[in-house]
Amino acid sequence: MRWILLSGLLLLCGCQYDFAIVQPPNIGGVIGSKTPLVVALAPVEYRFQASEGRLVMEVYNKGTDALEIDGQRSSVVDPSGLTHSIRGQLIPAGAFAKIILPPMRYDPGPEGLFHFGVWADASGTDGSGANGSAGPTTQPLYLGELDNPDDWDWHGETNIRVELTIERGTETFVHDFEFHRHKL
Numbered sequence: 508m509r510w511i512l513l514s515g516l517l518l519l520c521g522c523q524y525d526f527a528i529v530q531p532p533n534i535g536g537v538i539g540s541k542t543p544l545v546v547a548l549a550p551v552e553y554r555f556q557a558s559e560g561r562l563v564m565e566v567y568n569k570g571t572d573a574l575e576i577d578g579q580r581s582s583v584v585d586p587s588g589l590t591h592s593i594r595g596q597l598i599p600a601g602a603f604a605k606i607i608l609p610p611m612r613y614d615p616g617p618e619g620l621f622h623f624g625v626w627a628d629a630s631g632t633d634g635s636g637a638n639g640s641a642g643p644t645t646q647p648l649y650l651g652e653l654d655n656p657d658d659w660d661w662h663g664e665t666n667i668r669v670e671l672t673i674e675r676g677t678e679t680f681v682h683d684f685e686f687h688r689h690k691l
Contacts, residue, residue, distance in 0.1 A: 523691040525557045529666060530685035538562065538686075548682050550574060550675050551598075561661075562686060564606040564669075568598040572675055576604060580672035580681075583608060586665035593671065608669070608686075609661045664689045 526538040528546075538544045543554040543565070551574065554565040568574045578595025585591060596604040661667060669684045 522560065524560050524688050525691055526555070526562050527687045527689065528555070528684060529687050530668075530683060548680075550678075550680060551673060551682075553682075554603075561611075562608040562688070564608065565603045566598060566606065566671070566673075567603040568600055570675070571600050573600060574598045575674045577672040577674055577679075580670075582670055583659075584668040585609070585659045586661060586663075586667060589659065591659055593669075608667065609659050612658050661688055 523540075525540070528535050528538065528544075534546050534548075536544045536546075538555040538557055540557040543556040546553045546555070550568070550570055552567040552569050554567065556563045556565075566576065574597075576593065576596045576598065578593055581593040581595070583591045583593060593606060598604050664687070666685055666687050669686070671682045671684075673680045673682065
């Protein structure tokens with residue numbers, strides 16, 4: 508009976524994860540959910556924290572000049588080895604950018620992943636449709652899949668790699684991290 512109660516309690520609580528910085532080894536540390544792990548690497552300050560099974564990276568600009576995360580040269584390598592892009596962002600002085608790993612997924616709701624829209628074209632000087640018919644024409648406006656190709660999952664106790672390229676004026680800074688996810 509105790510095992511049933513304990514199993515039910517574990518299911519209700521869900522799985523909790525924290526993270527460790529594997530690379531670079533000189534900054535190694537455990538990233539939990541209580542207090543952010545703060546790491547200063549010129550020209551930014553990183554604050555890492557675990558939240559709901561995800562790794563939250565906040566990139567703070569403590570300087571007086573704007574910085575930019577170069578999205579063309581920044582990426583995440585998921586546990587399977589697949590590369591995903593990181594969105595480029597401008598970080599003004601005194602501000603920060605937030606990167607959530609893995610990214611939050613868009614939930615399309617009960618309609619599913621496919622949507623269809625119709626557009627009416629009533630352009631015509633005589634009130635007729637664009638194709639010369641007696642009324643407005645209708646044509647498909649959008650039919651597509653809404654799933655983001657850069658969505659990915661981080662399952663189990665595995666590692667990911669993150670490379671951030673940060674630019675300040677003509678200077679470029681590249682920060683490489685490797686993180687390990689482990690169950691509490």
